[in-house]
Amino acid sequence: MGISLRAAKLEDAGVINDIYNHFVNTCTCTWQESPSTIAEREAWMQQHDERYPVVVAVDDENGAVVGWGSLSSMSTRSGWRYTVEDSIYIHPAYQGRGIGRKMIAELIARAKKLGYRSVVGIISGDQPGSLGLHRAAGFEEVGRLRRAGEKLGRVLDAVYMQLEVRS
Template sequence: MRIRQAHLRDVPQILDIYNEAIANTVATFDTVPRTLEQQEQWFEQHGDAFPVLVAELDGIVAGWSSLNRYSDRLAYARTSELSLYIRDGYRGQGIGKALLEAVLAQGKQAGLHTVLSRIEEGNASSLHLHRLFGFDTVGTMREVGVKFGRLLNVVLMQKML
């Protein structure tokens, strides 16, 4: 497995992974699949300060991670929100750990100070992974999302770099 900076050519595979998560999981609260154009615009908004990384296995993007701008308000310039998605069929192989370690290191190098993560309360594997990397639980937002006909709680986690 190779962890590397994502390139524009990776966006179609990043999109496939994300749209699968939209359709089948509560890892994202998006409910409508994204288009390639939307995902390319998302990618272009990142740059050096907000890295996008991919885990590549035999030419396939098996997962991706990004640090996203938390807010357009300048006081939040050093705060980011984490995204981490693994391709169906590749989960449970340590790819998430490798991506999380790398993206946090790049975020620190880029001068970010705080990383936030919103995780659906029942996503035990994601909660565990975040705790392994020193994220603390800030609180739980109750019934803030509806997906697959269920009201969902979100755990807010935070890590200082």
Template sequence: MQIRDAEDRDLEGITAIYNDAVAHTTAIWNETTVGIDNRRAWLADRQAAGYPVLVAISAQGEVLGYASFGDWRAWEGYRHTVEHSVYVQGDQRGAGIGKALMTALIDRARAAGKHVMVAGIEAGNIGSIRLHERLGFEQAGLLRHVGTKFGRWLDLAFLQLTLDERSPADRSTGA
């Protein structure tokens, strides 16, 4: 398996993984699947903002999973904090792909001078919560009944990872 930056040739696989999560899981709180043009625009937006989109690629060139991060909130005071997402093909979960993607994504966030990485995870997704905890994320809060999917209310668990110990005074204003 190889972890690398996503390219246009990966969009079909990224779209399939995204749509599978929409249709079958509570990992994405949308109920409408998207077309490849939607994911193309999403990838272009991430790249234009300077944020990574990483893919895990099998030896045969198949997209097994993807991960990215972006702004936590739009206001300037949050510029050192990012929120991420990571998705793995349904039949590949538990095989270490999510961990490999997350490890590379955390390295990218540190290299970009970010201070905190936030995870918003459906509270019943114990596998994802445990993966994040093994990577050093700590529970930061729980919002009850803030979403709905499949005819039920969903709780949102927040976890966070402090990426460095520098103070805001130690950072350049552009990071």
């Protein structure tokens, strides 16, 4: 099975939203509790210009978008302009096939090319897959907000992981 990565297009908004909303409804990897509408996803994508890329993973056999990743602004305050937050969501049927590793490597490469200093992952403490993915890519845990969130009846830590991509 081959997987290609490409820049997301606005017409990918529906499938990106479907993948994301699956996780909104079923797990703690996002702390969002209500599904996003297609209008919200399209607006989000329009805010993600070349400085804040969205990348999709495509199954080469059938052309289906099976995952996505993004770099987003860490804050609207200008002092944060050299730091971005990464997000990665892979369709459950495609997890465990190395797509996350491929996606995080692509996001790191794009962050370097765009001149960012750091990439940060804010990860639910009960998500060993995401924590391991980030560790394997060189991220280090730099902070933990204990019992900071709650979803699906569980109280959750927020783990801050950081990779410095330039000094």
